[in-house]
Amino acid sequence: MTPTRVLVLNSGSSSVKYQLIDMADRSRLAVGLAERIGEETSALHHEPLAGGGKRERHGRLADHDAALEAIAEELAADGMGLDSPELAVIGHRVVHGGLKLTVPTLVDDAVLKEIERLIPVAPLHNPANVTGIRTAQRLRPDLPQVAVFDTAFHSAMPEHAARYAIDVETADAHRVRRYGFHGTSHAYVSRKAAELLGKDASEVNLIVLHLGNGASASAVRGGRCEDTSMGLTPLEGLVMGTRSGDIDPAVVFHLGRVAGMSMDEVDELLNKRSGLLGLCGDNDMRQIRRRMAEGDAAARLAFDIYIHRLKKYIGAYYAVLGTVDAVVFTAGVGENSAPVREAAVAGLKELGLAVDGELNAAGGKEARLISPSYARVKVAVVPTDEELEIAEQSYALVASR
Numbered sequence: 171m172t173p174t175r176v177l178v179l180n181s182g183s184s185s186v187k188y189q190l191i192d193m194a195d196r197s198r199l200a201v202g203l204a205e206r207i208g209e210e211t212s213a214l215h216h217e218p219l220a221g222g223g224k225r226e227r228h229g230r231l232a233d234h235d236a237a238l239e240a241i242a243e244e245l246a247a248d249g250m251g252l253d254s255p256e257l258a259v260i261g262h263r264v265v266h267g268g269l270k271l272t273v274p275t276l277v278d279d280a281v282l283k284e285i286e287r288l289i290p291v292a293p294l295h296n297p298a299n300v301t302g303i304r305t306a307q308r309l310r311p312d313l314p315q316v317a318v319f320d321t322a323f324h325s326a327m328p329e330h331a332a333r334y335a336i337d338v339e340t341a342d343a344h345r346v347r348r349y350g351f352h353g354t355s356h357a358y359v360s361r362k363a364a365e366l367l368g369k370d371a372s373e374v375n376l377i378v379l380h381l382g383n384g385a386s387a388s389a390v391r392g393g394r395c396e397d398t399s400m401g402l403t404p405l406e407g408l409v410m411g412t413r414s415g416d417i418d419p420a421v422v423f424h425l426g427r428v429a430g431m432s433m434d435e436v437d438e439l440l441n442k443r444s445g446l447l448g449l450c451g452d453n454d455m456r457q458i459r460r461r462m463a464e465g466d467a468a469a470r471l472a473f474d475i476y477i478h479r480l481k482k483y484i485g486a487y488y489a490v491l492g493t494v495d496a497v498v499f500t501a502g503v504g505e506n507s508a509p510v511r512e513a514a515v516a517g518l519k520e521l522g523l524a525v526d527g528e529l530n531a532a533g534g535k536e537a538r539l540i541s542p543s544y545a546r547v548k549v550a551v552v553p554t555d556e557e558l559e560i561a562e563q564s565y566a567l568v569a570s571r
């Protein structure tokens with residue numbers, strides 16, 4: 171019997187999300203989340219999808235090791251433990267692969283070392299990814315582990331998009347360049363969008379807008395990334411839930427000199443207390459829309475700033491690509507917020523862009539077009555599925571060995 175199951179692990183700084191997927195039919199067998207790892211209030215939410223209902227565990231999970239052991243126990247209780255002969259591979263989401271790790275990669279010591287070496291450019295994420303891989307290796311030493319990198323899709327970016335205009339020696343000495351993130355989502359969504367248009371990915375130019383709590387845009391020409399809005403870190407680009415996105419770097423010096431803020435304080439301000447949250451006190455687009463309906467001026471302004479930035483990126487990437495087949499919305503806000511989609515393309519008829527009010531408002535879980543039939547440039551909603559993409563890439567790699 172050829173094993174066909176893939177366990178996908180997404181280890182964050184204090185959480186582990188997981189899905190067990192059977193690649194024979196792409197079905198989900200179990201999904202879950204271990205959260206608040208390291209705190210007294212840790213919880214594990216586990217759901218076997220073949221039946222049996224959701225289960226919860228409460229109580230301290232001391233570290234990622236403990237969390238992964240608890241996850242393995244829950245899977246084992248459903249007869250789908252890590253020792254199962256049906257398990258083909260564990261696929262890990264790894265945030266930063268740098269310049270060397272640009273394709274899904276079978277993890278060995280050298281690969282782990284490289285992921286560790288990149289910790290200075292991904293201090294929040296790569297340490298958790300390394301821990302997740304080490305623990306999985308300990309629990310199932312004989313099983314292949316594949317790392318799928320969030321930066322990989324963007325590694326095709328040409329130098330003129332990837333470099334900052336700063337002194338080359340300084341940049342190279344410290345690996346300062348634009349890497350981009352959410353690459354697994356941009357890759358999956360651009361492939362699905364091409365399918366929706368009835369074309370091969372190599373034939374279409376797309377502007378992909380991944381609008382979740384984190385948000386990024388990318389310009390994709392013929393299936394390859396030509397530019398993306400996140401940079402050295404996920405801070406650059408669009409206005410996000412709690413991140414500022416683009417900002418004059420002199421703001422950092424100014425806050426240091428004038429407000430006496432430390433580097434760490436400015437880092438925390440721009441990553442955690444900015445974006446929609448910093449502007450109006452809420453980072454959830456649903457809540458912002460509710461407040462707007464009640465006439466709340468701060469929520470209105472936050473929305474307008476969010477849309478203004480989005481529109482600037484649509485325009486910029488239109489110019490980068492020259493011709494555009496579709497603008498594609500994905501992730502929490504992109505998939506669910508009709509008002510954001512409508513506002514983002516409002517006034518862009520001259521560029522061939524429009525949404526159909528009814529199609530836009532209709533909702534749904536499937537990839538769909540929301541532009542009127544006459545539109546020169548299609549507008550699409552394509553639900554992202556990073557876990558399935560990681561499973562596909564990990565499975566393809568072990569199947570090809």
Ligand code: AMP
Nearest residue numbers: 382383453454455456501502503506507
């Ligand atoms: P993600 O990071 O992709 O999980 O997206 C999370 C974000 O999606 C939340 O913070 C909300 O702002 C947004 N979101 C989720 N559902 C909706 C909805 N129905 N309408 C508007 N925004 C939504």
